[in-house]
Amino acid sequence: MEFGLKGRIALVPAASKGIGFGVAKVLASEGCKVVISSRNQDSIRKATEQIVRETGNREAYGFKADLTSREDVDQLLVSARQKIGSIDILAYNTGPPKPGTLTELTESDWDYGIKLLLMSATRLAKGIVPEMVKKQWGRLIFITSTTLRQPITNLLLSNTVRLSLAGLSKSLATEFGPKGITSNGIMQGHILTDRQRQIAEDVSRRTGKSVEDAMKQALLDVPAGRYGTVDEIGYLVAFLASDRASYINGAMIPIDGGMIKSVF
Numbered sequence: 594m595e596f597g598l599k600g601r602i603a604l605v606p607a608a609s610k611g612i613g614f615g616v617a618k619v620l621a622s623e624g625c626k627v628v629i630s631s632r633n634q635d636s637i638r639k640a641t642e643q644i645v646r647e648t649g650n651r652e653a654y655g656f657k658a659d660l661t662s663r664e665d666v667d668q669l670l671v672s673a674r675q676k677i678g679s680i681d682i683l684a685y686n687t688g689p690p691k692p693g694t695l696t697e698l699t700e701s702d703w704d705y706g707i708k709l710l711l712m713s714a715t716r717l718a719k720g721i722v723p724e725m726v727k728k729q730w731g732r733l734i735f736i737t738s739t740t741l742r743q744p745i746t747n748l749l750l751s752n753t754v755r756l757s758l759a760g761l762s763k764s765l766a767t768e769f770g771p772k773g774i775t776s777n778g779i780m781q782g783h784i785l786t787d788r789q790r791q792i793a794e795d796v797s798r799r800t801g802k803s804v805e806d807a808m809k810q811a812l813l814d815v816p817a818g819r820y821g822t823v824d825e826i827g828y829l830v831a832f833l834a835s836d837r838a839s840y841i842n843g844a845m846i847p848i849d850g851g852m853i854k855s856v857f
């Protein structure tokens with residue numbers, strides 16, 4: 594596909610595997626220069642090499658950064674700037690929060706979840722938006738979850754803390770829309786990654802079902818009858834990042850095979 598993204602600089606955090614990796618790979622295949630990060634040096638190096646190998650785009654750079662650490666986030670932005678320049682596209686992604694109910698989650702689980710799911714997004718946006726304002730062009734794309742619209746049993750952290758990203762994205766859309774910046778979010782449903790297996794293992798522990806049966810059961814609510822792929826998330830992100838989507842601002846778009854049942 595041709596989205597007109599050649600030469601744009603994109604940052605995709607939490608991208609050594611799963612959705613972040615898929616998004617970074619699609620953006621690289623569209624000609625973006627991509628910066629990816631995750632907590633482990635070796636896995637982010639391997640992911641970067643895989644993107645270069647599979648897309649033929651040599652402009653992929655990997656950095657170690659734990660999104661729950663303010664210092665790491667600050668350093669990630671400095672390294673990205675030094676290596677390739679100021680960021681045009683933030684495809685915000687993060688690691689999965691711990692599953693659990695109100696009784697199971699501890700005070701420190703909540704602290705960690707808030708740092709992971711909310712503070713990392715505000716810190717990245719705060720660090721990047723001033724450069725976008727100077728250029729009068731930018732794309733903020735917050736990869737969230739269908740839990741914003743329809744809570745999932747036993748995923749209390751995701752159901753609760755992630756909702757704040759809807760407020761953040763909408764507020765940034767209003768504040769920076771006049772500066773040529775769009776801010777949107779996507780709410781993905783069941784996408785086939787290790788996270789789905791982690792959730793199925795949690796269901797299996799609670800119910801005694803096998804992990805395979807738990808994975809099949811999750812699809813009963815999905816009219817499309819299958820898991821989504823990380824490439825499908827990547828193509829939606831690429832479209833939102835393109836000039837063709839410049840009139841989409843402040844939207845929160847589901848990509849879930851029809852799983853969300855509400856009309857609005």
Ligand code: NAD
Pocket residue numbers: 606607608609610611612613630631632633658659660661686687688689690709736737738739781782783784785786787788789
């Ligand atoms: P994944 O487990 O496959 O990949 C997560 C990535 O995040 C990995 O690269 C990991 O190294 C990185 N990571 C984890 N903690 C980190 C931290 N503290 N700092 C930096 N990097 C960190 O997960 P995924 O399926 O790709 O999910 C990505 C996000 O989307 C998660 O927040 C997840 O909860 C959410 N989500 C996933 C699905 C799905 O169906 N897969 C659905 C809705 C929401």
